[in-house]
Amino acid sequence: xxxxxxxxxxxxxxxxxxxxxxxxxxxxxxxxxxxxxxxxxxxxxxxxxxxxxxxxxxxxxxxxxxxxxxxxxxxxxxxxxxxxxxxxxxxxxxxxxxxxx
Numbered sequence: 001x002x003x004x005x006x007x008x009x010x011x012x013x014x015x016x017x018x019x020x021x022x023x024x025x026x027x028x029x030x031x032x033x034x035x036x037x038x039x040x041x042x043x044x045x046x047x048x049x050x051x052x053x054x055x056x057x058x059x060x061x062x063x064x065x066x067x068x069x070x071x072x073x074x075x076x077x078x079x080x081x082x083x084x085x086x087x088x089x090x091x092x093x094x095x096x097x098x099x100x101x
Contacts, residue, residue, distance in 0.1 A: 003097045007090060014086045017057070018079060024050040025075050054078075 027047065030036045038044050054075070061074040 001101075003100070004094070007094050007097060011086060011090055014082050014090070018082050018086075020050060020053055021057075021075050021079055021082075024054055 027036065027050070031038060031047070036043055038047065057078050058072075058074040061077045062072075065073055065077065
């Protein structure tokens with residue numbers, strides 16, 4: 001029972017991470033197209049917080065991926081990894097946890 005709760009918590013954490021990455025990607029496009037300006041103090045605080053949360057996830061991916069100029073594919077790669085972890089990997093461990101009961 002404790003293992004199932006732990007697996008559910010991991011699933012929630014992965015879902016929150018996905019949401020943060022998607023929100024940051026949308027905001028980065030809004031900044032790139034000058035819809036939102038970084039001169040706004042509130043937005044700059046949100047932007048800095050999101051950057052501090054996601055940079056540790058992106059850094060190892062950016063070391064591996066080739067530099068493509070303005071196009072940053074690391075959020076897409078991290079989202080793909082999260083989906084793999086949430087789908088087959090977490091599903092397999094949940095299946096094993098149910099069978100151990």
